[in-house]
Amino acid sequence: MAVKRGPYDSDLQRQRRSQILLNTRELLESEGIEGISMARIAKMSSVSTKTLYNIFVNREGLLLQAAANRLDELVGSASIQIATPGIPRLLAITELAMLPFRDNPEFMKTVVAIVVAANENTPGAGERVGRVQMLAYDALVVARENDELKSGVDLQELSLIIAANQWGVALMWQQNMISLEQLIRQSNLNHVITLIPFCTDGRKQWLEERMDTFQHAITPVSKQPIRLSS
Amino acid sequence: MAVKRGPYDSDLQRQRRSQILLNTRELLESEGIEGISMARIAKMSSVSTKTLYNIFVNREGLLLQAAANRLDELVGSASIQIATPGIPRLLAITELAMLPFRDNPEFMKTVVAIVVAANENTPGAGERVGRVQMLAYDALVVARENDELKSGVDLQELSLIIAANQWGVALMWQQNMISLEQLIRQSNLNHVITLIPFCTDGRKQWLEERMDTFQHAITPVSKQPIRLSS
Numbered sequence: 469m470a471v472k473r474g475p476y477d478s479d480l481q482r483q484r485r486s487q488i489l490l491n492t493r494e495l496l497e498s499e500g501i502e503g504i505s506m507a508r509i510a511k512m513s514s515v516s517t518k519t520l521y522n523i524f525v526n527r528e529g530l531l532l533q534a535a536a537n538r539l540d541e542l543v544g545s546a547s548i549q550i551a552t553p554g555i556p557r558l559l560a561i562t563e564l565a566m567l568p569f570r571d572n573p574e575f576m577k578t579v580v581a582i583v584v585a586a587n588e589n590t591p592g593a594g595e596r597v598g599r600v601q602m603l604a605y606d607a608l609v610v611a612r613e614n615d616e617l618k619s620g621v622d623l624q625e626l627s628l629i630i631a632a633n634q635w636g637v638a639l640m641w642q643q644n645m646i647s648l649e650q651l652i653r654q655s656n657l658n659h660v661i662t663l664i665p666f667c668t669d670g671r672k673q674w675l676e677e678r679m680d681t682f683q684h685a686i687t688p689v690s691k692q693p694i695r696l697s698s
Numbered sequence: 699m700a701v702k703r704g705p706y707d708s709d710l711q712r713q714r715r716s717q718i719l720l721n722t723r724e725l726l727e728s729e730g731i732e733g734i735s736m737a738r739i740a741k742m743s744s745v746s747t748k749t750l751y752n753i754f755v756n757r758e759g760l761l762l763q764a765a766a767n768r769l770d771e772l773v774g775s776a777s778i779q780i781a782t783p784g785i786p787r788l789l790a791i792t793e794l795a796m797l798p799f800r801d802n803p804e805f806m807k808t809v810v811a812i813v814v815a816a817n818e819n820t821p822g823a824g825e826r827v828g829r830v831q832m833l834a835y836d837a838l839v840v841a842r843e844n845d846e847l848k849s850g851v852d853l854q855e856l857s858l859i860i861a862a863n864q865w866g867v868a869l870m871w872q873q874n875m876i877s878l879e880q881l882i883r884q885s886n887l888n889h890v891i892t893l894i895p896f897c898t899d900g901r902k903q904w905l906e907e908r909m910d911t912f913q914h915a916i917t918p919v920s921k922q923p924i925r926l927s928s
């Protein structure tokens with residue numbers, strides 16, 4: 469019986485797809501988002517533009533996949549793998565996931581704009597929101613096993629709230645309501661805040677200390693940084 | 699000396715503007731968002747379409763203002779005014795602000811879509827995000843005066859996070875990642891969760907009890923509702 473394959477699923481095709489994403493990311497780094505055109509990426513990758521459209525649907529799809537590819541790489545990196553599984557790893561991922569925003573804010577602003585303005589015709593936008601939730605959910609499952617969470621916490625709902633809050637902060641930044649520094653600081657802080665009411669004592673105290681760390685690690689945005697004690 | 703006026707700022711003009719928004723809201727209620735066209739609203743309001751465009755820039759601007767007008771009315775309503783100023787009032791506003799989502803989800807989906815996809819050319823979208831922050835900020839100022847908040851809390855930052863989280867949950871709903879019931883439940887729950895780490899003991903305990911209330915008041919979205927104790 470023939471194995472049912474998704475689109476573009478052979479080894480060769482997956483390899484080609486990876487190469488295209490790598491080329492896209494290189495061009496993003498050297499020339500910024502203005503440099504990315506479908507024709508140019510096709511030429512760099514020795515594929516026809518027709519093939520490129522077949523794989524990524526359109527330029528938006530290609531940009532979203534390039535960002536997802538970067539995130540996958542960061543999540544798989546050593547600094548995440550050495551973080552304690554569960555909530556510490558979730559926060560390590562959040563922190564590392566801010567790197568692309570710092571390195572290439574213009575590109576990430578476009579990515580956020582594509583995702584938040586997405587409709588059913590935007591390829592991969594739903595997956596992108598879903599990916600944040602999935603990462604949170606997986607970490608929460610481990611956190612529950614490790615008794616980091618109070619009993620009865622709805623992991624599905626908590627992971628949805630974490631994803632919503634992450635996208636909310638990204639949206640504020642994309643709409644120029646907050647600066648890049650605030651985006652990074654608030655993304656980290658927000659997850660810590662959200663998790664505190666759900667954690668058991670040891671982890672809760674660890675999170676409360678972490679709130680203090682963020683307060684001192686990053687330049688405060690106003691003269692009264694968030695503090696837990698006077 | 700002539701008094702400097704903003705656009706459309708005389709009594710008559712403000713009155714006319716109110717009437718237009720009232721007409722828009724009536725038509726929204728009777729026919730839904732499909733029924734709203736600039737020509738039709740102009741005719742109903744006995745103004746030229748040119749005047750209508752002068753005031754609201756475009757249909758998106760009119761829809762945003764109609765939603766803002768509804769929110770203003772809700773915030774000014776008796777049930778908010780009788781709520782204890784500070785954090786209880788903030789949560790009362792959050793709860794009441796969910797009414798338009800329940801009453802006219804299609805309209806509110808469009809409003810959220812306009813706001814999240816906004817750029818510098820979208821009239822009033824930034825104000826709309828800013829409005830949520832301002833409502834939160836005002837409530838937090840009172841909360842600080844009433845010793846509901848731990849000392850040193852950065853009200854500006856906390857109000858930004860509250861606004862971000864509200865828009866994040868709305869975005870998840872607009873993108874069909876969560877249901878209307880989840881939107882309402884998570885919007886309320888999210889603010890409670892966010893505030894807990896910043897509150898002094900009495901208010902904190904009140905919020906923790908409120909987490910339980912939301913758990914039981916609204917149909918749980920999964921078999922394991924959020925609970926604080928086993």
